[in-house]
Amino acid sequence: MELFLAILIASHRPDVSNPYHWHMSCSRWYERSQEIMEDENLPINQRKFLVRYLRSKVDGKCNFT
Secondary structure, three states, X not given: OHHXXXXXXXXXXXXXXXXXXXXXXXXXXXXXXXXXXXXXXXXXXXHHHHHHHHHOOEOOOOOOO
């Protein structure tokens, strides 16, 4: 019973079980934003959207913005 409860509690932690809850470093964001903006296969509006979305995944202050 204790094992079942431990598994149940661990599987219901939103910070662990939520696939949408992820972050990236500022330097990683900067690298990816440069790659995205150079990709001419995407329309400029989509490139800007992706860069803004990824920026929202950076924790804390980012001096590249």
